[in-house]
Amino acid sequence: MTWVVWRNHRNQTYVAAAALAAFAVLLLVTGRQMASQYHSALTACAASHACSNLANTLTLGNPAVSLLVTLTVAVPCLMGVFWGGPLVARELETGTSQFAWMQSVPRRRWLTITVGWALVAAAAWGGAVSGLVTWWSSPVNALEHQNFQPSQFDIQGIVPVGYALFAVALGIAVGTLLRRTVPAMAITLVVFTFLRLVIGQDFRSHFLTAITEKFGFLTRQGHRPVVPTGSYWLVSKGLVGPHGLVPTSQPNGGGVSVGVRGLPSINLSNLPSACQPLVFRNPRGVFSCLTAHGYRGLFITYQPASRYWAFQGIETGVFVLIAAALIAVTAMVVLRRDA
Amino acid sequence: MMTSNNPVAIRTHELSKRYRRVTALSEATITVPEGRISALIGPNGAGKTTLLRLLAGLARPTGGEVAVLGRHLSQEPAFLADIGFLAQEIPLYRRLSAEDHIAIGAHLNSRWDGAAVRRRLESLAIPLDQRVGTLSGGQRAQLALALTLAKRPRLLLLDEPVAALDPLARRQFLAHLAEAVADGGLTVVLSSHLVADLERTCDHLILLAASRVQLCGDIDALLAEHQVLTGPRKDTTAIERDHTLVQAVRTARQTTLLIRGNGPVIDPAFETSAVGLEELVLGYMGQRAGTGSAYLTTIGEVQ
Numbered sequence: 001m002t003w004v005v006w007r008n009h010r011n012q013t014y015v016a017a018a019a020l021a022a023f024a025v026l027l028l029v030t031g032r033q034m035a036s037q038y039h040s041a042l043t044a045c046a047a048s049h050a051c052s053n054l055a056n057t058l059t060l061g062n063p064a065v066s067l068l069v070t071l072t073v074a075v076p077c078l079m080g081v082f083w084g085g086p087l088v089a090r091e092l093e094t095g096t097s098q099f100a101w102m103q104s105v106p107r108r109r110w111l112t113i114t115v116g117w118a119l120v121a122a123a124a125w126g127g128a129v130s131g132l133v134t135w136w137s138s139p140v141n142a143l144e145h146q147n148f149q150p151s152q153f154d155i156q157g158i159v160p161v162g163y164a165l166f167a168v169a170l171g172i173a174v175g176t177l178l179r180r181t182v183p184a185m186a187i188t189l190v191v192f193t194f195l196r197l198v199i200g201q202d203f204r205s206h207f208l209t210a211i212t213e214k215f216g217f218l219t220r221q222g223h224r225p226v227v228p229t230g231s232y233w234l235v236s237k238g239l240v241g242p243h244g245l246v247p248t249s250q251p252n253g254g255g256v257s258v259g260v261r262g263l264p265s266i267n268l269s270n271l272p273s274a275c276q277p278l279v280f281r282n283p284r285g286v287f288s289c290l291t292a293h294g295y296r297g298l299f300i301t302y303q304p305a306s307r308y309w310a311f312q313g314i315e316t317g318v319f320v321l322i323a324a325a326l327i328a329v330t331a332m333v334v335l336r337r338d339a
Numbered sequence: 340m341m342t343s344n345n346p347v348a349i350r351t352h353e354l355s356k357r358y359r360r361v362t363a364l365s366e367a368t369i370t371v372p373e374g375r376i377s378a379l380i381g382p383n384g385a386g387k388t389t390l391l392r393l394l395a396g397l398a399r400p401t402g403g404e405v406a407v408l409g410r411h412l413s414q415e416p417a418f419l420a421d422i423g424f425l426a427q428e429i430p431l432y433r434r435l436s437a438e439d440h441i442a443i444g445a446h447l448n449s450r451w452d453g454a455a456v457r458r459r460l461e462s463l464a465i466p467l468d469q470r471v472g473t474l475s476g477g478q479r480a481q482l483a484l485a486l487t488l489a490k491r492p493r494l495l496l497l498d499e500p501v502a503a504l505d506p507l508a509r510r511q512f513l514a515h516l517a518e519a520v521a522d523g524g525l526t527v528v529l530s531s532h533l534v535a536d537l538e539r540t541c542d543h544l545i546l547l548a549a550s551r552v553q554l555c556g557d558i559d560a561l562l563a564e565h566q567v568l569t570g571p572r573k574d575t576t577a578i579e580r581d582h583t584l585v586q587a588v589r590t591a592r593q594t595t596l597l598i599r600g601n602g603p604v605i606d607p608a609f610e611t612s613a614v615g616l617e618e619l620v621l622g623y624m625g626q627r628a629g630t631g632s633a634y635l636t637t638i639g640e641v642q
Contacts, residue, residue, distance in 0.1 A: 003446045007439060008432065095430035098397060099483075102424045103447035104490070106414035339397040 001105055001113040009117075012083070016125060024132055026065065031136040034061040038139035055143050069136060072155050075129050076163035077192050079122050084171020085185035087118055088334065092179040097339050111334050115327060118168050126164025130156060141231065147308055148233035150200055157309070162316035162323075167192050169323035173330045199318065207314045208307055210235045212245075216297040217287035230305035237301065239271075242294030247301075345372040348408060348494055348526035349394060355402035356389050362550050363389040366403065369545055369555045371528060376520055378537035378558075379530035380620055381547030387530040388427060390547065391496045394528070395424035408493055420450055423492030427499045429483045433472030437465065437482050441489070448490055456485040476503045484512060488519065497529040501536060509533075513540040538616045546623055553623045558616060565619055568596040570609035578606060586622040597622040 006013075041058050045051040088111075091097040101107050134156040146152050153159065170192055175184035213228070238247035275289035303311070349371040356364040364386040371377050379387050392398040393405060396412040396419075405412060408421055431440060437460055441453040460467055465478045474482065480503040487495065495516075501509040517540055519525055528545070531537055544561060546554035554561060565585070568578070572594050575587070583599040597614065598604070604611055614622075 001446065004443050007435070007443065094433070095426055095428045096432055097430075098424070098426040099430045099432075099486075100447075101397065102395060102419070102422065102487075103444065104416045104420035104449060105447045106416060106419065108414065336399075338392070338399060 001109060002117065004100075005114050005117045013121070016121075020125060020128055023068075023129065027069070027132045027136045030062060030065045031132075034136070035139050037061070038143060055145075058143060060140055060143060069133055069155065070151055072129050072133055072160075073151075076122075076126055076160055076167040077189060077196075079125060079164050080167025080171040080188045080192050081185045083118055083121065084168035085175050085188045086181045087114065087168075087172050087175060088330065089175030089179060089181045089184045092176070092339075093181055101339050107335060107339075108331075111331060115172060115330065118172065119165055119323075119327075122164040122168040123161050126161045127158075130158070130160035133160075145231035145305070147231040147305070148303065148311070153311070154196075154200065157312040158316045159312055159319075162319035163196065165323040166195075166319040166326075169326040169330075173326040173333075176330045176333050195322075199315070203318075204311065204315060205233070205235050205303070207311055208303065210301045210303055212299055212301045214240055214297055214299045217291060217295075228300070228302050228304055231308070232305045233303040235301045235303060238299060239290070239295050240297045240299050242296075245299055345374070346409070347371070347406075348373045348375070349406075349528070351394075351403060351405045353403035354390075354393060354400055354405050356386075356393060356398060357401045364393065364547075365550045367547075367552045368403075369552055371526060371543060371545070371555075373526050374520065374523070375526055375543035375557070376517065376541045377526075377528045377543035377545055378534075378541035379528055379545045379547065380532075380534065380537065381530075382624060385547040386550040387547055388498050389550075390545075391424070391498050391528065391530060392426075394494075395422060395496050397424065416449070420448060420490065421493040423487040423490050423495040425483055425487045425497050425500055427502070429476075429479050429503065431471045431479060431483055431486075434470055436469055436471065437467045437474075440471070440482070440486055441467075444486055444489055450491050452489045452491055456482075456489045459485045477505060477508060480504055481508070481512070493524055493526065495525060495527045495529075497527065499531060500529055501531060501533065509536060510539075516540065534617045534620055544616070544620075546620060548624055554619075562614055562616065562619065564599055565614045565622075566598060566600050566604070567612045567614050567618065568594075568598060568604060568606075568609040569612065570594055570606070573608060578604060578609075586625050 038058070038060060041054060042051065045054050088097075091100060100110060137152065137156055141147055141152070141156075147156070154163075167188070171184065171188040174187050174191070175181065178184045178187070211228075236247045238245055240246075271286070271290070272293045272295075275286055275293065278285045278289055347370055349369065351367055351369050353366040353368055354364060355362070355366055367386075367390060379390065381387050389398065393400050394407060396414070408418075410418060412418075432443075435443075437456070441456050444456075445451050445453050457467065460482060463478070463481055465474065465481060471479060471482065480500070484497075484500055487497070501512055504512060513536060516527060516529075520527060529537070529541075538558075542558055544554060544556065544558050545552065570593070572589060572592060575584070575594065575596060578584070578596065578598065582601050582604070585597040585599055587597075588595045596609075597618070
């Protein structure tokens with residue numbers, strides 16, 4: 001049975017292997033260059049004691065390669081569309097299922113081995129691409145501390161493996177239900193993109209309860225606040241107002257510096273209108289004005305850098321579970337419904 | 340019946356298949372003894388494909404029971420090995436060659452005669468290493484038939500197997516089939532529109548019309564049971580009381596009756612004659628659908 005799967009899919013396996021090999025060569029070459037660029041920049045800045053500003057002055061790597069690496073976010077989706085979608089749908093659409101299922105192999109076994117190899121391939125290719133990208137990105141991660149940024153988080157570590165398994169399982173399930181290849185591919189693309197965005201934007205930050213840290217104004221007077229370090233994920237920030245926390249509209253937006261090194265600035269629009277003119281005339285006076293209006297300080301809500309792998313694990317788990325449910329649906333349909 | 344002691348290849352009891360609103364097969368009760376070549380005949384949409392797919396286990400019945408080769412349908416490899424099915428659309432992997440299909444069969448079947456497929460294709464001058472998609476329709480049909488036979492099944496279910504073949508190839512294939520059955524251990528059910536072809540090869544008949552079984556039995560016995568009466572236009576109530584009237588055609592001067600006989604017909608006004616397979620089939624079709632709409636093709640290509 002494995003031989004049959006191989007014979008039916010070996011051409012696309014060759015193509016995928018060639019693409020992966022080319023990508024690997026490119027990343028190995030440029031990754032080594034980038035690592036040495038980073039290390040020589042570190043050595044240079046250490047000599048002149050200017051390393052704190054390195055992230056703003058150093059641009060790592062070739063923009064075209066960086067763009068290609070960013071685009072690997074589409075790899076799981078492509079596997080779902082081109083491997084998963086047609087896998088069962090094409091057999092049903094062309095009627096070859098009536099050939100395959102009338103040999104002396106039970107349908108359950110046919111399905112287990114066909115789907116099994118598709119998932120193995122998805123995990124292998126997803127893992128290989130992600131492994132290369134993770135290794136390639138290590139100087140960028142060390143420099144920019146942006147590991148939680150979706151553009152980094154989604155293409156590094158183990159989540160791409162979860163996405164790939166989910167995408168291929170989704171393609172298989174949709175194809176089995178629709179019994180038509182091209183609509184299955186289209187719907188796989190849409191559903192995959194939608195669910196990835198929803199989980200990434202609306203659910204990811206709630207996987208673990210974020211830490212909220214509050215700071216008083218004018219912290220020069222002996223009080224040393226705990227400022228998160230490394231590639232932490234800033235979920236929210238704002239003022240501690242008289243009636244509770246007042247988050248700014250955008251956690252990553254600029255605005256007024258709050259006077260504590262390492263803390264993000266606050267949006268102007270969140271200040272009481274009486275205090276806003278002071279921002280330009282008397283920045284120090286802003287804090288007195290805020291205190292006079294009942295504001296007691298600032299807060300940030302964040303996920304610490306130490307939780308990176310926990311988040312990777314949870315997100316991967318979520319997608320693997322969805323994939324498992326989709327495979328269960330596929331099995332039920334294939335085993336119960338007419339060929 | 341003379342065949343009652345023989346083992347039975349197919350036995351169904353009130354087998355039904357309903358799709359959402361359409362009834363494809365309604366309460367079909369049939370028996371096919373082992374060793375028969377059974378002709379499954381009926382107009383388009385009568386349920387022939389549905390019946391074959393139910394027997395092959397590719398479709399699930401919505402009612403009734405089916406036993407094949409003395410067993411209920413199952414997904415056990417040993418059971419699957421005994422059933423050969425060829426769908427009407429001749430499903431093959433278009434990008435693979437005949438040789439690839441032979442190799443696939445060898446991997447998926449414990450009993451597999453790949454050499455027989457090669458011999459058959461070589462004798463028909465069909466290339467083994469060419470993509471199936473580039474073969475002609477007739478060549479694909481021959482390949483698919485050879486692959487179905489390579490399993491060495493005990494029950495062969497063929498849906499319109501000769502539709503894609505030219506008349507000579509059709510005759511050769513049916514002869515090939517008859518030989519395989521004569522070698523023993525094989526029962527065949529094949530559906531077709533072409534009564535003339537089937538008459539030469541088949542010894543058993545399943546007649547479907549309007550998703551119901553109209554007739555099922557050995558052809559010789561069925562022909563012996565039926566007769567055609569020709570006579571003047573007159574009252575036929577007496578005949579209809581003693582015999583089953585299948586079809587009556589009444590013109591101004593003459594009455595022609597197809598009856599399923601129950602002993603001899605005594606009325607001297609009627610002349611009795613034996614019925615041919617085609618006449619019998621058309622008679623039952625006409626009975627169901629009205630003489631004007633018997634869709635059966637009796638000669639030539641389908642469509």
